[in-house]
Amino acid sequence: MYIVASYLVYIVISLAATVLVARTLHRNGGVFLVDAFRGNTELAKSVNHLLVVGFYLINVGYVTQALTTDRSAETMRAAIELVSSKLGTILLVLGAMHFFNLYVFNRLRIRGLESMDRPPVPPDSRIAVQ
Amino acid sequence: MKTLFVMYDSHCGLCTGVRDWLRFQPSYLDVRLMASDSEEARRMFPGLPGGELAVVSNDGQVWLGDNAFIVCLWALRKYRRWAGRLASPMLRPMARQAFEAVSRNRKSVSSLLRLKSESELKNRLHEVTIPPCPMK
Numbered sequence: 144m145y146i147v148a149s150y151l152v153y154i155v156i157s158l159a160a161t162v163l164v165a166r167t168l169h170r171n172g173g174v175f176l177v178d179a180f181r182g183n184t185e186l187a188k189s190v191n192h193l194l195v196v197g198f199y200l201i202n203v204g205y206v207t208q209a210l211t212t213d214r215s216a217e218t219m220r221a222a223i224e225l226v227s228s229k230l231g232t233i234l235l236v237l238g239a240m241h242f243f244n245l246y247v248f249n250r251l252r253i254r255g256l257e258s259m260d261r262p263p264v265p266p267d268s269r270i271a272v273q
Numbered sequence: 274m275k276t277l278f279v280m281y282d283s284h285c286g287l288c289t290g291v292r293d294w295l296r297f298q299p300s301y302l303d304v305r306l307m308a309s310d311s312e313e314a315r316r317m318f319p320g321l322p323g324g325e326l327a328v329v330s331n332d333g334q335v336w337l338g339d340n341a342f343i344v345c346l347w348a349l350r351k352y353r354r355w356a357g358r359l360a361s362p363m364l365r366p367m368a369r370q371a372f373e374a375v376s377r378n379r380k381s382v383s384s385l386l387r388l389k390s391e392s393e394l395k396n397r398l399h400e401v402t403i404p405p406c407p408m409k
Contacts, residue, residue, distance in 0.1 A: 256357030261274070262344045263360035266334035270320055 145222035150210060152226050157206040157233045161199065164237050169195045172248050179252035181259065194247065198240060205236055276303040276331040277348050278317070279341070282324060283308030285379045286388030299350045326376070339372035 169191060176187035209232060216222035256263065279295070281288040292306050307314045309323050321327055321335070328341040336344045347356035359368040375382060383389070389397075 253354055253357060256354060259347075259353070259357065262336070262347045263357050264336065264340045264343050266330075267337045267340055268335045269333050270318060270329065270335055272317070272329065272331060272333045 145216040145219060149216050149222045149226050153210065153229050153233075154206070156226075156230055158203070160230075160234060160237055161202040161206065164241055165195050165198050165202075168198060168241065168244055172244065175248040175252050179248070179255035181255055190251075194244060198244060202237060202240060206233055209233065274302065274330045274332055274334075276305060277344065278314075278329045278331075279304060279306045279345060280309040280314050280318070280321065280327040280329070281306065282326070282379070283310060284390055284392050286383035286390045286393065287375070287379050287386065288326070289390045290383075290386075290388045295345065295349075298352075300348045301350060301353070302348045304345075304348055338376065339369045342372055343368070 172194065173187060173191050176191050177184055180186045180190070209229065212225060212229070214221070214225055216225050279292075281292050283289060295304065296306060309321070309325075309327065314321070318327075318329055321329070322337070325337055326341045328336045328344045343356050343359050346352040346359070358364055
């Protein structure tokens with residue numbers, strides 16, 4: 144009885160959460176990537192965009208995959224429980240994906256550091272050396 | 274940048290211990306270690322403040338204290354990543370505090386770990402009086 148409404152609520156909230164996390168990742172991950180690619184902003188932007196597209200594909204894919212259910216939602220209570228458990232799974236997947244992305248960002252940054260040709264801290268002063 | 278000159282406190286056991294460790298680490302650059310109060314260091318870098326860990330590159334850049342420590346790590350093949358981590362905004366303040374705490378108490382840390390510098394050993398050996406040989 145409530146099943147269509149449950150599906151709609153589930154889809155709207157899951158997609159909203161996906162967009163929110165992806166936007167956060169896009170906005171804040173950029174800084175990491177600029178550092179990883181040692182100031183190459185164009186490359187950082189491009190990689191950031193590619194990562195976010197992958198993030199959207201996996202999450203929206205999972206959200207739509209996980210939509211169908213065998214459970215019935217005859218009462219309001221059953222509908223709320225259904226939506227809640229579905230959303231819980233989606234949020235956990237989103238969280239895991241988010242941390243995985245942070246891990247990727249950091250890996251890229253540290254790999255960039257490996258090949259850095261100057262020290263990561265600026266000099267305190269300069270002197271003349273003969 | 275090809276060479277790093279690392280100036281350490283030769284009167285502190287911890288510092289000479291770290292120096293001995295550093296000496297055998299594979300590095301990307303030529304790392305030369307010298308005591309900050311040595312004749313050589315004073316001749317090469319007369320304007321350098323003494324009593325603090327200092328790193329000078331062959332092109333004249335100077336790093337002091339915790340920055341110098343991070344530059345030392347950066348020069349080492351195995352620890353370049355650690356230099357990057359410690360220099361990141363998240364760990365930087367912690368690295369600075371840790372370095373300052375150890376550096377300020379380096380004498381007590383050395384004695385706690387029973388690390389003796391060469392100059393201390395030399396002084397101790399001078400204090401030892403050799404008893405006259407009873408066989409004479």
